[in-house]
Amino acid sequence: MNSALLHGTFNIFRVSGDVLHAVGLLFLLHRLIWLKSASAISLKAQIMYLLVFVTRYLDLLVPGGYIYNRVFKIYYILSTAIIVFLLWRSGHAPGWKSTYNREKDTFVATFIAIPSFVLAYALTPSGALEGSLHWIDVLQILWTFSIYMEAFVMLPQYIMFYRMTVERPDLYAFLIVFCLGGYRVLYMINWIMKFKMKGAYVSRYHVVSAIGGIGNVIFFLDFLLHRFYSVSLLSAIVRRIDGGANAVAKEMFQMAVVGASSNVNVDVDSEKAEEQLLESQPSERTEPQPSESAEPRG
Numbered sequence: 001m002n003s004a005l006l007h008g009t010f011n012i013f014r015v016s017g018d019v020l021h022a023v024g025l026l027f028l029l030h031r032l033i034w035l036k037s038a039s040a041i042s043l044k045a046q047i048m049y050l051l052v053f054v055t056r057y058l059d060l061l062v063p064g065g066y067i068y069n070r071v072f073k074i075y076y077i078l079s080t081a082i083i084v085f086l087l088w089r090s091g092h093a094p095g096w097k098s099t100y101n102r103e104k105d106t107f108v109a110t111f112i113a114i115p116s117f118v119l120a121y122a123l124t125p126s127g128a129l130e131g132s133l134h135w136i137d138v139l140q141i142l143w144t145f146s147i148y149m150e151a152f153v154m155l156p157q158y159i160m161f162y163r164m165t166v167e168r169p170d171l172y173a174f175l176i177v178f179c180l181g182g183y184r185v186l187y188m189i190n191w192i193m194k195f196k197m198k199g200a201y202v203s204r205y206h207v208v209s210a211i212g213g214i215g216n217v218i219f220f221l222d223f224l225l226h227r228f229y230s231v232s233l234l235s236a237i238v239r240r241i242d243g244g245a246n247a248v249a250k251e252m253f254q255m256a257v258v259g260a261s262s263n264v265n266v267d268v269d270s271e272k273a274e275e276q277l278l279e280s281q282p283s284e285r286t287e288p289q290p291s292e293s294a295e296p297r298g
Contacts, residue, residue, distance in 0.1 A: 010068070011193050017186035018072055024179025025079045031172060032083065038090040038100040040169035041176070044107045045156040046087060049180075050080045051113070052153055056146035058139055104163045107156035108245040113149060120145035147208050151215030154181045158223045159242055162235045174227065181220040188213045 031037055057073040059065065090100045124141045157177055161169055169177075191210050219234065226232035 011190060013186045013190040013193060017183040017190060020179050020186060021183040022072065022075060024176055024183070025076070025083070027172070027176045027179065028083055029079060029086075031176065032086040032090070036099075038087050040101060040160065040164060040173035041087060042105050042107070042157040042160045043084065043087040043100065044105055044109050045154055045160075046080060046084045048109050048112070048149065048153045048156065050077070050084055052146045052150045053077045053080055055142040055149075058142060101160060101164070104160045105156060106163070106242055106246055107159055108242070108249050109156070111245050111249075112152045112155075116148035116152075117145050119148055144208055147212035150184075151212040152219075154216065154219060154223075155238060157181075158219060158235075159238055161223065162226065162232070162239055177223075181216070181223065184213055184216040184220060188217050 028041065031041070053073070053076045057077060060070060060073055087100060120141050124137070124144045154177075157180070161174075161177065188210075191213060222232055222234040226235055
């Protein structure tokens with residue numbers, strides 16, 4: 001740990017960011033388990049976070065590394081998985097009174113996940129184009145995907161807050177969102193410190209992390225402006241985009257349903273037509289054949 005501190009792997013901003021993130025997840029678990037309230041918490045944001053953690057921390061399957069990192073990675077995955085289950089169950093479990101604001105949690109996560117994966121596959125150096133994709137290449141593609149995905153992972157949560165204009169989220173919910181979004185600001189300062197310490201040596205991983213972190217920080221700062229000053233440069237834009245994405249997703253779903261039903265009708269109609277054709281054909285009469293043993297009459 002001391003050598004890691006000396007070489008810039010860990011610093012006060014990195015550790016503070018990890019602690020702030022861990023505390024935010026702990027607060028959220030307390031809200032869900034003890035208070036039995038899912039109000040103002042986005043299930044879709046937590047599902048996206050779970051996807052980010054699972055695809056990024058596949059290196060847990062490889063032995064080695066700092067124990068500090070492994071403990072936090074396992075904690076992030078397990079706690080987020082429990083949170084996703086509790087939020088999903090909140091609408092059905094007794095005592096919750098359906099506190100999950102489903103009508104406000106409108107974000108279409110696939111519109112972020114698919115482009116993020118395509119970009120990660122296209123921009124990550126690998127042997128995929130030569131037909132020699134190695135498991136290391138898969139890990140790198142999934143790691144890059146998780147970084148791109150995390151740049152937008154809190155958008156469902158922010159959009160939910162933007163849409164809750166009549167009944168404003170309570171202070172505890174804001175504190176949870178502040179921790180889950182704010183730790184990325186500390187991570188961003190951590191990357192800046194690393195760039196200064198390592199000088200000209202900046203790897204592709206540092207650049208990708210910085211790009212993902214910048215997007216997350218921009219959305220977080222805009223969220224704070226909306227919360228404290230009721231001023232937002234992005235809320236109207238992201239809500240309009242979210243509304244358009246929902247309209248497109250709904251239209252695609254309706255087209256899929258209509259297409260499936262039309263295929264069923266075509267099959268039924270073809271079966272009926274085949275039955276009618278068989279009924280309209282005259283039945284063939286078979287003439288009796290003379291037996292081979294019968295003798296001709298003279």
